[in-house]
Amino acid sequence: MLPFRSRPQLPSMTSPTTPCFAVLGQPIAHSLSPRIHRLFGAQCGIALDYRAIELAPDALAARMAELHAEGLAGANVTLPLKELAARECVALAEAARLSGAVNTLIRHERGWLGDNTDGAGLVADLRRLGVRLADARVLLVGAGGAARGAVPALFDAGIGSLTVANRTAARAAALAHDLQSCGDIATCGFEALGDAGRFDLILNATSAARSGHALALPATLPAPDASAYDLSYGTSAEPFLAWATSAGIARRADGLGMLVEQAAEAFHRWHGVRPETGAVPAQLRAQPQ
Ligand code: NDP
Numbered sequence: 001m002l003p004f005r006s007r008p009q010l011p012s013m014t015s016p017t018t019p020c021f022a023v024l025g026q027p028i029a030h031s032l033s034p035r036i037h038r039l040f041g042a043q044c045g046i047a048l049d050y051r052a053i054e055l056a057p058d059a060l061a062a063r064m065a066e067l068h069a070e071g072l073a074g075a076n077v078t079l080p081l082k083e084l085a086a087r088e089c090v091a092l093a094e095a096a097r098l099s100g101a102v103n104t105l106i107r108h109e110r111g112w113l114g115d116n117t118d119g120a121g122l123v124a125d126l127r128r129l130g131v132r133l134a135d136a137r138v139l140l141v142g143a144g145g146a147a148r149g150a151v152p153a154l155f156d157a158g159i160g161s162l163t164v165a166n167r168t169a170a171r172a173a174a175l176a177h178d179l180q181s182c183g184d185i186a187t188c189g190f191e192a193l194g195d196a197g198r199f200d201l202i203l204n205a206t207s208a209a210r211s212g213h214a215l216a217l218p219a220t221l222p223a224p225d226a227s228a229y230d231l232s233y234g235t236s237a238e239p240f241l242a243w244a245t246s247a248g249i250a251r252r253a254d255g256l257g258m259l260v261e262q263a264a265e266a267f268h269r270w271h272g273v274r275p276e277t278g279a280v281p282a283q284l285r286a287q288p289q
Contacts, residue, residue: 018049019047019048019049019073019074020048020049020051020073021037021048021049021050021073021074021075021076021270022050022053022067022072022076023050023051023053023075023077023078024053024060024063024075024076024077024085025052025054025055025077025078025079025080025081026054026055026056026079026080026081028054029052031078032259033076033078034050034052036259036263036280036284037050037263038050039280039283040263040264040267043275043276044271044275046273048073055081057080057081060081060084060085060088061084061088064088064112065088068111068112074104074105074106074107074266074269075104075105075112076103076104076105076263077102077103077105082116082145083101085101085112086100086101088112089102089111089113090108090110090112090113091108091113092113093113093115095115095116095119095120095149095152096114096115096116098116098148098151098152098178098181098182099116099119099145099148099149099151100145100148101116101118101145101148101149102114102115102116103115103118103262103266104116104266106269115266117262117263117265117269118146118262119150119151119152120153120261120262120265121258121259121260121262121263121264121265122149122150122154122203122229122231122255122258122261122262123153123154123157124258124261124264124277125229125253125255125257125258125260125261126201126227126229127157128257128277128278129227129251129253129257130251131201131229133154133157133158133159133201134157135158135159135160136160136201137159137160137161137163137197137199137201137223138159138160138199138202139196139199139202139203140162140163140164140203141164141165141166141204141205141206141217142166142203142204142206142207142231143164143172143174143187144171144205144207146231147164147166147175147205148178148179150203151164151175151179151182152179152182155183161186162184162185162186163185163186163188163196163199164185164187165187165188165189165193165196166187166189166190167189167190167206167208168189169187169188169189169192172187172188175187190216193217193218193221196221198221198222198223198226199221199222199223200223200225200226200227201226201227202221202222202226202227202228202229202244202249203228203230203231204229204230204231204232204240205231207232207236208239209232209235209236209237209238209240210236214239214243215240217243217247219246219247221247222244222247225250225251226249227249227251227252227253228241228243228247228249228252228253229252229255230255231255231258232254233255233259234254234256237254237255241254256284256285257277260277260281260284261277
């Protein structure tokens with residue numbers, strides 16, 4: 001009979017000198033988070049181990065408890081685990097409670113504290129790009145977890161109005177209801193977008209391109225001098241950014257900067273230091289792997 005083998009322990013997780021962090025998701029091999037956090041650690045002179053852990057949704061609850069018991073110092077959580085992770089935390093920060101999703105786990109002696117740095121990361125990147133947010137008329141396309149994370153941070157940044165448009169209009173209405181404490185949110189389905197007005201900032205928070213679908217957005221949406229931003233990055237952002245080009249929007253960006261900024265927010269929560277982010281997106285683009 002073969003000897004019983006339990007799940008191997010991650011070797012250095014309990015090291016007193018090198019704290020261990022991880023990103024949990026499925027799929028996870030593509031994740032840039034290990035590189036980003038190692039860059040931040042080197043920049044700030046903080047030794048850390050950061051690894052990617054592939055995890056199916058039905059394994060999340062047990063694995064979160066195991067990782068806590070093994071001494072993991074903190075973790076990021078990505079698709080498709082963010083909402084599930086929120087349910088396994090012993091307490092949630094305001095951003096995580098409002099969005100119903102957790103992308104950052106902070107170690108506490110009783111378990112994991114859940115936070116969501118996606119919205120703060122988005123706003124930080126928009127500011128880095130020089131996008132005006134004060135009084136801006138904003139159109140947010142999509143009503144999933146990323147959109148929910150973005151809404152509180154956009155209102156905190158002083159936007160003038162927010163319209164959320166989603167393929168499934170009822171999901172946009174549910175978002176507006178759940179987040180009504182943040183501000184007034186107009187909602188519609190895609191078929192009503194032609195009458196929705198003009199916008200200073202158009203954000204794509206859908207995952208349409210991942211399944212090979214292009215959004216059919218009217219060319220009349222942008223106000224003069226509008227900006228367009230896709231929360232996705234790389235090839236996934238190309239269809240929306242191509243639409244923005246055809247609609248005459250000069251200031252366009254994908255979400256790689258947001259990925260870096262949300263990581264910097266998580267790094268700050270774990271280490272008490274906010275790393276410099278300015279050069280990191282270009283470093284990642286220059287060397288994609
Ligand atoms: P969810 O699965 O929670 O939501 C997906 C959204 O996309 C829904 O609004 C859904 O509409 C919409 N959608 C999916 N397929 C289509 C389609 N074919 N046509 C129109 N709409 C569609 O995903 P998330 O909100 O978590 O993520 C959304 C995107 O944001 C992803 O691409 C993700 O990579 C990116 N993201 C980037 C981050 C960064 O740091 N740069 C951080 C977080 C997310 P419906 O409700 O009708 O199904």
